[in-house]
Amino acid sequence: MTTKKSSRKNVQGQVSLERSLSLEEVSKILGTVAYERAFYFYDGIGKPNGEFAISLTDLCNKIHMVSSESLVFHLKRRDFQNWISEVIGDVELTNRLDKIHVKDNALRSTLHAFVSNRIKELQDSWPVLLTVHQSS
Numbered sequence: 001m002t003t004k005k006s007s008r009k010n011v012q013g014q015v016s017l018e019r020s021l022s023l024e025e026v027s028k029i030l031g032t033v034a035y036e037r038a039f040y041f042y043d044g045i046g047k048p049n050g051e052f053a054i055s056l057t058d059l060c061n062k063i064h065m066v067s068s069e070s071l072v073f074h075l076k077r078r079d080f081q082n083w084i085s086e087v088i089g090d091v092e093l094t095n096r097l098d099k100i101h102v103k104d105n106a107l108r109s110t111l112h113a114f115v116s117n118r119i120k121e122l123q124d125s126w127p128v129l130l131t132v133h134q135s136s
Contacts (some may be wrong), residue, residue, distance in 0.1 A: 003126060020084045027121050031055065031091045039083045060115045063108060072110060075102050080111075093118045 032055040034064050039059060041051040041080070051066050053059035059080075063071065074080050075097075084092040100107070 005034075021125070023121075025089065026125060028135070029056065029088055030119070030122055032058075033087055037087050039080070039087075041066050041070050042073060043067055044073055056090070056115060056119050059084075059118060063112045063115065068108060068116060070101055071107055075100060075107070075111070090118065 019041050033055065035052075038052040038054045041053075041062065043049050049066060049070055051062050051070075053062050078098075081094040081097050084090050084097070093115065096118065097111070100110055100114065
C-alpha cells in the first residue's frame with residue numbers, strides 16, 4: 001500500500017494533505033457494494049423513503065432524487081460520512097463532507113458537487129495508478 005502524501009486543492013480551493021491511494025483502494029472506493037451494505041435513505045427516524053445507493057456514483061445520482069428533508073436528516077447524523085468512511089473506504093471525502101453546513105441554502109448542490117468532484121478526482125487518477133501498478 002502506498003503511503004505517500006500529496007497536496008491537493010479541495011472543492012473550496014483549500015489545500016489539503018491526502019495520502020496517495022493505491023489502485024486497490026481507488027477501485028474499492030469507485031466500486032459497488034452488496035445490497036446489504038447499501039446506503040438506505042430515510043426522511044426521519046423510522047421513515048424510509050425507498051431509495052438506496054450501492055456506490056458513490058449511485059449516491060451522487062440519488063442526491064438529486066431524494067427530498068431535502070432526507071439530505072438534512074442524514075447530514076445532521078453524519079450518516080453519509082459514516083457510510084462513505086466505513087463501507088466505501090474514502091476518508092478524504094468524509095472529511096470534506098464534514099465541512100458542509102446543514103443550514104446551507106444550496107445543500108443539495110453543495111453535497112452533489114463534493115461527491116461528484118471526488119468521483120472525478122479518483123477517476124482522473126486511474127490511468128496514473130494503472131501505469132504505476134503495471135510497472136511494479
